[in-house]
Amino acid sequence: MNGPTAEPVTPSRSRDSLGCTLSDLAMDHVLATRDMVFRRKAARGLHRSHVDTPAQDRGLLVGVSLVDGHKRIGHSRGGRQDRIFDSGDIYIRDFDENYSADMDGYFDFFLIELSPQFLQDADRLTERPCSDLARIQAEEDQVLRHLALAILPALAHPDAADALFVEQLAVTIGAHLLHRHRGNGDILAGAAHRLSPIAIRQAQELLMAGLDERASIARIAETLEMSRNAFFKSFRETVGLSPYQWLLSQRVDHARRLLLTTDLPLVEIALTCGFSDQSHFTRIFKRLEGTSPGRWRQRSQ
Structure with missing residues (x-):
């Protein structure tokens, strides 16, 4: 599986790269793909802490609350923001500005770190121009929560995770974010088209070669000169099953x-x-x- 496998920023001895106090975390899982880093961070019971994250070139951070009753007072360039997150509420914020927050209540978050390259390649994912994602706070997105729940077992046991399955989920998550939380610009994906017999045979041969090579949807899509999302949808339209x-x-x-x-x-x-x-x-x-x-x-x- 391509992508970063270590923390993007060297954490201090007491805090991680997102500003969380390490000693407060009961759960701290991480799994990286090409354009995303997935994390799950959780504390036991009621939790009170403060986070500080300096401005850095890391793209965007998406957070999905997995429990009810998370209270957060955030301080950023936009001023103070008081929010209560329940299960399925999400936020999207930039890494390129200083951020600090006081947190109180229950804490269990699924986090998606989107690399700067993600938005640059978003037009390939959706096959329509894309400029940005909306920046939101405590907006409900139960679809994203369910996608998070599907990938949590892989985060808990990354060495046993199936790379193709994780990558398909990453593609699905990316497409969902671009559709549901798009910023400026029309990024709606085009309709799926059936693959030609030659293309489907080539894709299937590459997938079967992945028995040893851990086949990548991105690599197969690139070979067929398609976006990852278009290949995924067209393969399913043609075969009746997803590649996985x-x-x-x-x-x-x-x-x-x-x-x-x-x-x-x-x-x-x-x-x-x-x-x-x-x-x-x-x-x-x-x-x-x-x-x-x-x-x-x-x-x-």
Whole structure:
């Protein structure tokens, strides 16, 4: 997975790069993609603290409250802002100005750090000109909250996360932000188009090559001279499945053949077919086949 893997700014010994006091955090997860850094920061119970973030060239920060009852008094160039965040309320702010805030109440936030390159490439994501995102405070966005919940398990276990799945979520999150919270300019995406037989075959070959190379939607879209979002939508329109769902179905097909024709143990079949481990293989196989690989093998013999 491309993108930064370390903190963009070196934190002090007591605070992280977002100004949070490290000793106050009960949860501090991070996962990076090419244009985004996802974080989850949370404290136990009622929480009171102060954050300071100096101006820096880091793009935008999107915060999604995962709990009710977060009170924040923010101080920035726009003056004092008193807000109460409930679950699903979000904010979008710039990194390029000094920011400080006093926080009180419950604290559990999913954070999306959008690199400066994100907005520069937004026209590729939406296929329409885009100039900016709106800066908002405590505006409800339950769709973004649900997208955050979908990616939280990957943040908790980044080494086991499926890179293709995370990247698809990143594309979806980026497209949603550009549609729901667009600033100036028309950035509505165009309709999806079906891929040609040659294009779909090329995309599927690249996805299958990703069994070893962790195929990237961005790389495949670039090969087909499409935006990531356009490729994702057109692939689903043509095949009836998202790229990730199609790849999982191919992995399970491969696994079924090995279960029928070999005596390989399940762990070897899992790794041969591109699953991260036997547990991942069993979970996906059972979801698609309705039974575990071991039972399926027994019934098929």
